[in-house]
Amino acid sequence: xxxxxSISMVPLKMGQMLDRAFRLYRAHFAKFIGIAxxxxxxxxxxxxxITSISTLSFGADFQTTLENNPEVLFEEGxxxxxxxxxxxxxxxxxxxxxxxxxxxxxxxxxxxxxxxxDFSIQSAYNDIFPYLGKLLVQFFVMIGIGIVAFxxxxxxxxxxxxxxxxxxxxxxxxxxxxxxxxxxxxxxxxSLSRAWYLLRQRFWPVVGYVLVLGLLTGxxxxxxxxxxxxxxxxxxxxxxxxxxxxxxxxxxxxxxxIVSAVVLPLTMIAYLIFYFDLRVxxxxxxxxxxxxxxxxxxxAEIVKIAPDLGEEKFIRQDDMVKFFLLTLIMIGIYxxxxxxxxxxxxxxxxxxxxxxxxxxxE
Numbered sequence: 001x002x003x004x005x006s007i008s009m010v011p012l013k014m015g016q017m018l019d020r021a022f023r024l025y026r027a028h029f030a031k032f033i034g035i036a037x038x039x040x041x042x043x044x045x046x047x048x049x050i051t052s053i054s055t056l057s058f059g060a061d062f063q064t065t066l067e068n069n070p071e072v073l074f075e076e077g078x079x080x081x082x083x084x085x086x087x088x089x090x091x092x093x094x095x096x097x098x099x100x101x102x103x104x105x106x107x108x109x110x111x112x113x114x115x116x117x118d119f120s121i122q123s124a125y126n127d128i129f130p131y132l133g134k135l136l137v138q139f140f141v142m143i144g145i146g147i148v149a150f151x152x153x154x155x156x157x158x159x160x161x162x163x164x165x166x167x168x169x170x171x172x173x174x175x176x177x178x179x180x181x182x183x184x185x186x187x188x189x190x191s192l193s194r195a196w197y198l199l200r201q202r203f204w205p206v207v208g209y210v211l212v213l214g215l216l217t218g219x220x221x222x223x224x225x226x227x228x229x230x231x232x233x234x235x236x237x238x239x240x241x242x243x244x245x246x247x248x249x250x251x252x253x254x255x256x257x258i259v260s261a262v263v264l265p266l267t268m269i270a271y272l273i274f275y276f277d278l279r280v281x282x283x284x285x286x287x288x289x290x291x292x293x294x295x296x297x298x299x300a301e302i303v304k305i306a307p308d309l310g311e312e313k314f315i316r317q318d319d320m321v322k323f324f325l326l327t328l329i330m331i332g333i334y335x336x337x338x339x340x341x342x343x344x345x346x347x348x349x350x351x352x353x354x355x356x357x358x359x360x361x362e
Contacts (some may be wrong), residue, residue, distance in 0.1 A: 005114070005115060005116045005299065006020070006024055006113060006115075006116065007114050007115065007280075007289070007299075008020070008116045008273075008276070008277065008280065009275045009280065009286040009290075010099070010275060010286070010288075011280055012273075012277050013280050014176070014205075014208070014212065016275060017209070017270065017273050017274055018212075018213070018216075018270060019138070019268060020273055021269045021270040021273055022266070023114055024110075024114070024269050024273075025104070025265060025266050025269055026195075027113070028109075028113050028263040031109060031119065031120065031121060031124075032106070032109065032265035032266075032269070033261055033262065033265065034121040034126050034279040035102070035106055035109050035121050035265065036102060036260070036261040036262075036264045036265050037044075037261040038105075038121065039098050039099070039101060039102035039105070039352060040102070040258070040260050040261045040264075042098055042101070043098050043257060043259070044253055044257040046091050046095060046098075047091065047092055047095065047253050048092045048250055048253055049091075050088055050139050051246070051249050051250065051253065052246060052250070055087070055245060055246045055249065056246065068248065073086070076119075095266060096139070097139055099108070100135055100251055101132075101135065102130065102179060102221050102264060103175075103178040103179070103264075103268065104128040104131065104135055104178050104179075104181075104182050105124040105125050105128055106264065106268040107123070107178060107179035107182050107183065107268060107272065108127045108128055108182055109121075109123075109124040110265070110268050110269050110298070111183050111271045111272060111303070112300075114272060114273070114276065114297065115299035115300060115303070116298065117299070127182075128182060129359045130361055131182060131314070133336050134181060134187065134188050135188075136187075137188040138177065138178070138181060138188035138191065138192065139342070141188055141192065142174050142177070142192070144271065145170070145192070146170070146324075147244070148165050150163075152166065153166070153167065161324050162320055162323040162329075163327070163328055164326070164327040164330055164331070165322065165324060165325070165326030166321030166323050168204070168207065168210075168239055168326060168330065169206075169323065169326070170269060171320075172199060172206060172207070173192065173195045173196050173267065174192075174195075175210075175267075175271055175359070176198070176199060176271060176275060177191045177192045177194075177195040178191075179268070179271065179272055179275060180194050180195050180198075180348060183275075183300075183303050184294055184303065184306055185304055191232070193314070195337065196314070198275075198278055198279075198282070198318065199278070199279070200217050201282050202278060202281070202282075203322050204320075204322075206278075207276075209270075209274055212297060213267065213270050213271075217263045217267055218265065219261075220258070220259070220263060221259050223265055233316065246310055249278070261349040279306075283306065283307060288302060288305060289302050291314060293323045300324050313322070
């Protein structure tokens with residue numbers, strides 16, 4: 001067995017997978033950051049251009065004017081707003097596509113690190129060029145399915161009580177579908193189906209792992225970006241000129257890009273470690289890897305060897321039950337979270353009032 005492999009040959013617990021993810025991240029920190037930074041730089045440039053055009057075209061008071069008088073959009077002289085709006089939509093789509101390419105390049109680099117192969121920033125992107133067409137098709141297929149899921153969410157009763165659970169699980173499927181397309185060299189739709197069936201077999205561990213990972217990365221991202229946003233709003237409040245607003249907006253975009261370049265690789269590493277753990281548990285990938293390597297196949301070639309999907313139903317009755325339970329759990333977490341916040345605010349206000357009342361005023 002190749003000693004440089006970082007894939008576990010035994011099932012791992014959540015803590016072990018996260019620990020392994022951090023270790024691999026540290027071992028190839030510069031390369032992973034570099035892969036993500038290339039795409040984040042491209043996204044920043046596109047967003048910076050659109051932000052500059054809109055801010056310089058309409059000035060610092062445009063947002064306030066729009067809020068007070070929405071009809072101003074239809075007045076003469078504001079027709080260019082719609083041009084900027086269209087450019088904004090197009091730029092958003094481009095940024096989302098760049099995000100998919102980032103996932104693909106990171107998946108390639110991370111998989112090579114896990115399989116004990118050499119890789120570089122350039123090789124990670126070079127290796128995904130043959131899949132650009134499939135990635136674009138997959139991107140629009142994912143958007144289409146997302147729209148269908150949203151429509152389902154609007155269906156009274158059944159949609160309301162299962163839609164949130166479907167959205168959460170589908171978001172996880174989307175995150176795994178891009179790496180599966182690259183690693184297993186599947187077609188766009190086939191890779192989505194493969195991700196759905198693979199993750200469905202361990203629904204609750206998958207949801208728990210993704211939620212914990214999202215909480216960890218979300219705290220890092222939210223704290224840094226939130227701190228910058230707070231400073232930006234304070235700066236704008238003291239000097240609401242067009243130049244200051246534009247500078248603050250560009251600075252916020254830059255910080256967001258930097259934070260994303262740091263967080264995205266860790267997320268992809270954690271996902272791929274979980275992907276291989278699922279294959280070890282459900283498909284005996286550890287046995288396949290050992291036997292095929294003895295036959296002379298490379299680890300990358302062995303990863304492509306996966307069982308057929310068969311004729312299993314896309315959505316089963318037990319899936320809907322799980323989506324229903326997940327929706328209830330997330331609603332419960334939401335109310336508990338905000339209940340704790342409001343209770344803390346109330347307690348703080350009460351204590352502050354008591355202290356205030358003890359102060360002798362003369």
